[in-house]
Amino acid sequence: MSYTDEVLERVKTQNPNEPEFLQAVTEVLNTLKPVVEVHPEYQKVSLLERLCEPERIISFRVPWLDDNGQVQVNKGYRIQFNGAIGPYKGGLRFHPSVNQSIMKFLAFEQVFKNSLTGLPIGGGKGGSNFDPKGKSDNEIMKFCQSFMTELQRHIGHDCDVPAGDIGVGGREIGYLFGQYRRIRDKYEAGVLTGKGLTYGGSLARKEATGFGLLYFMREMLKANGKDLNGKKVLISGSGNVAIYAAQKATEYGAKVVAMSDSNGCIYDENGINLDVIKKIKEVERKRIKEYLNYVPSAKYYEDKDGFRNIWTIKADIALPCATQNEISLDAAKTLVANGVWAVGEGANMPTTNEAVNYLLENKVLLAPAKAANAGGVATSALEMSQNSMRYSWTFDEVNAKLDGIMTNIFKNCKEAAEEYGFGNNYVAGANIAGFKKVADAMYAQGLI
């Protein structure tokens, strides 16, 4: 049995109830075979076994009082997966589905993603099974304060730097930062990223993940003799990543014809009006169905039993920007049958492993999440740099650095894929390119 297969078996035995974590590890280990073959020294020091075991898992109780004075109790997590190349870095997710398996898959992927950015950040992730939907501002604040009251003892600008993810945006980061400052009694701006612009946030952080995805897509399409101009695009989700992906895609001359939320999707053959989406989602926090009140000619398809209508719409390019496993094997087959020839993962692990294989076998250009959505965390690292300097760059300066980082990530994924015989399988390229730096650093640092 190969070293990677041995480690995979071990990880499966030791983490039997964590399907998402096993999915992420399986995909990575299957692509690392040719790399560890040329590095036999890694097996001698059990490097892969250590790579697949988090350095630390913190889990805690989050009690808070709702608007009716009732006590509520949620689970809180922070997974500090790998700190070999820098302080743990990664978002916080507030969603009812959050559990240890989802936290671990996200933290594991973050290790490779953060390495790919070329910046000195290790991998971590955290969050809670708290459901922000339908909660008042007061309840959100109470929850964030309680969450941070525990989390604060585990984080710091040189140790672990959380940011946003699903259900955690500017409002939540503000409440979290306020509570951290109050408890620790110091202005440690670099302890969180995605902050507001009045208290240490970076210009272009809000746009960074979506913009970065399109910079990566631009490079991937260019390398394969294609471009975005005039192409029809499907974007799932209508949150932070989806909105700014749609904005940049439109700037590049593409037509975004569909977007979604967890209830269903809208189809607008004239191209989605993003000002309307921003009003509904960023300001009013309402359902995407409301789009029909502004654009009556658009169509709305309600999703049922986990079936996602958005992937049945004819288009050239699909950008999953909502959540994990939103493209099943069936959805991948429908996409291919409908003529989709490129997929760009804005969300983390949005495509099941079976669907990834199907897309690759059918020559679909696939921009993998670890690389394609790294623009968010890369810009978070730029926010940390600005906080350390006590200085801030202009929007254009940050955006230009982001573009350079994404262009470089694509180049590294392409070169790694070619070097190890994976052709234009950028999924393998991203895993290999991300792995190399972390493996090197872990090896150099001894038994850690």
Ligand code: NDP
């Ligand atoms: P938001 O909370 O801003 O938006 C999430 C969007 O996805 C919403 O439209 C939401 O719909 C939808 N969604 C969430 N969960 C589900 C679900 N289980 N089924 C169907 N739809 C769902 O989050 P972000 O835009 O920040 O994150 C989106 C994805 O991008 C996530 O996978 C995240 O991990 C990833 N990501 C985010 C980065 C960032 O900087 N924010 C960086 C890199 C990756 P509804 O409102 O109905 O729940």
Ligand code: 2IT
């Ligand atoms: O998945 C991700 O990369 C994020 N949610 C962003 C993490 C960050 O630290 O900016």
